[in-house]
Amino acid sequence: MKVTTANDYAELSQLASASILSSVRANPSLFFCAATGGSPTGMYAEMAKHAADFTQMRVMKMDEWGIIPSEHPDSCESYLHKHLLGPLAIPETRYFGFDTNMADTDSECLRMQGVIAQEGPFDICILGLGKNGHIAFNEPAAFLNAKFHKATLAESTIQHDPALSQGAEPAFGLCVGMEEILQSKKIIFLVTGNGKEAAFNQIMTKQITTDCPASFLWLHPNVECYTTVSL
Numbered sequence: 001m002k003v004t005t006a007n008d009y010a011e012l013s014q015l016a017s018a019s020i021l022s023s024v025r026a027n028p029s030l031f032f033c034a035a036t037g038g039s040p041t042g043m044y045a046e047m048a049k050h051a052a053d054f055t056q057m058r059v060m061k062m063d064e065w066g067i068i069p070s071e072h073p074d075s076c077e078s079y080l081h082k083h084l085l086g087p088l089a090i091p092e093t094r095y096f097g098f099d100t101n102m103a104d105t106d107s108e109c110l111r112m113q114g115v116i117a118q119e120g121p122f123d124i125c126i127l128g129l130g131k132n133g134h135i136a137f138n139e140p141a142a143f144l145n146a147k148f149h150k151a152t153l154a155e156s157t158i159q160h161d162p163a164l165s166q167g168a169e170p171a172f173g174l175c176v177g178m179e180e181i182l183q184s185k186k187i188i189f190l191v192t193g194n195g196k197e198a199a200f201n202q203i204m205t206k207q208i209t210t211d212c213p214a215s216f217l218w219l220h221p222n223v224e225c226y227t228t229v230s231l
């Protein structure tokens, strides 16, 4: 993992965007796994300044909350339309989303595994860091899931979004699995925001443990970590 400490969030966003731009110029139809949350918002805004470079990029949603409808303003779906798909004019034909509110979520997980098998592996995977060390909704646990799956959310993950913390139980999410993340050709790992110090310190010990799913990124040969968190 190559760790670059940025002076501030604006610089982090510019550095990460520049790396993506160089990749998409070399491979215009690259397959992009898109995280949501506060960490990538500035980076997506930087990418939008170069929308003409993204006319062929394929995008897949990385994760989604299971207790709010896709059209809810706090859904990952709404976030991606607002910050990435709209500004970059990515049409539905090049976007691979999924629905968390269907009766048979197992079938939806299998469908997304099929999409990854057909379109993948990801050329670029964007990751933020959960305060508890999660990546996507791969939460600390005795074991991690390799494939796209239905995830039980940690309390700290639910509390991360005020709309969700008021929502109905049970809380769950659907998300890409660890193998699918680790098979990405390049990973852009954004570590920024309040409350990330403990998890980032744990990662920097280089001890790989399911207690901190992000620590598995040490097994990947091409992770660019951009951070504003001081150790």
Ligand SMILES: O=C1O[C@H](COP(=O)(O)O)[C@@H](O)[C@H](O)[C@H]1O
Binding pocket: 035, 036, 037, 038, 039, 040, 063, 127, 128, 129, 130, 131, 135, 136, 137, 157, 160, 192, 193
């Ligand atoms: O809960 C989550 O949090 C992380 C980090 O969110 P951020 O708002 O601090 O960027 C996010 O990357 C992840 O996809 C989501 O599951």
